[in-house]
Amino acid sequence: MTVTPQAARVTAQPVPAFRGRIGRDARSGHYAVPGRYRLYLSTASPDGLRIAVVHSLLGLDTVCPATFLPAVPDCPEDGHSALRPLYEASAHRYIGPAVAPVLSDDWSGRIVSTHAPDIMRDLARRFGTDGLSLYPCGAESEIEAVERMCAQSMDEAAQRAGSADGGQAERDAALGTLLETLGALERWLVGRTYVIRDEVTVADVELWVALVQLDTVHRNHLDAAAVQRIADHPVLWAYARRLAAHPAFGAHLDLDGIERRHHARCRGLEAAGAAVQILDWAAHSAH
Helix, strand or coil: CCCCCCCCCCCCCCCCCCECCCECCHHHCCECCCCCEEEEECCCCHHHHHHHHHHHHCCCCCCCCEEECCCCCCEHHHECHHHHHHHHHHCCCCCCCCCCCEEEECCCCEEEECCHHHHHHHHHHHHCCCCCCCCCCCCHHHHHHHHHHHHHHHHHHHHHHCCCCCCHHHHHHHHHHHHHHHHHHHHHCCCCCCCCCCCCCHHHHHHHHHHHHHHHCHHHHCEHHHHHHHHCCHHHHHHHHHHHCCHHHHCCCCHHHHHHHHHHHCCCCCCECCCCCCCCHHHHCCC
16 A cells, blocks of 8 residues: 655654663573553543553453553653652653653663553563564554554644644645545555454554544544545444444443543634444444
8 A cells, every 4th residue: 555645744842851772681681571561541632642552452351561651741841740650760850751652671670661552562572472563574564554644644634734833725734644544544444454464463553543533533634525525435444433432442442541641732713513433342342
C-alpha cells in the first residue's frame, strides 16, 4: 500500500527524555529478565494505548507488569506526580515534566525509556513469544510506512483540519489529505483482515489507535459534513470495529478517560454539529 501525503507536516514533539533499549544479554546493560521491568501507562493517551495493546497481545502481564495512571495528569505539562521519583532518580536535577509512558528498571529504580516506538519494539523482540510476531521479518519498512501515514496523513492532518489557527484554505487542504488517506486505506482493506500480513502486527495497532483518535478526539473539531465524509468508508470502520472486539484492543479502550483528557488539554475549534461518534465503541469493545 502506498499513500502519498499532500504537504504532510510533522508536529514538533518534545525529544523523549530517555532512550535506553533492552538488549539481548548482560553486556547490553538492560537485558531481558522476566519481572525486572515495569510499564507506567495512561491508556487515555495514544502512546499509552498503543503500548497497552502490544503488551496484551504479547501476554506480558507477569513478565513485565503494567501500572495504569489516571487519564488526566495531575501536574503541569502532562506530568504525573507518581512518576516524579523515577525521573529524579534517573536524571540529576531533572526539571522537566514527569510524563508517561515509562518503561522502568525495578532493579535500579530508574527509567529505561520514555519513547513509545522503542518500548513496543523491545517488548516484542525481547519478551515476545514465538507464536505471534508483531514485527515480522522483512516488514519493518511497511510498518514504518504505516506509522508515518498514521502520524502525518491522519493524526496531523486531522489536527490541522480542526485547528483554530490558520485559515480555511489550510483546513480544507488538511481535510483533503485525511480523506485521501482514508480512501486509500478503504481500497487497500477490501478482502483483507489485517493491514500488511495475514495476522495482526503492530501496523494494525498503529492504525487502530489512529482511528480511535480520529473518532473520539479529532471529530470534536470538525463539522458534521466533514465527519460524514470521514464515516463514509465502511470497510475501514468495519476493520476498526472488528479489532475493538479483540480483548487485547477493546479492553484498553477508556472512552471516558479519553474524553476527560481531551477536554483538559483541548485547543481546537468548537465542534459544529459532529456530536455523534462514527462507531459505538462501547458496544463493540471487548471487556
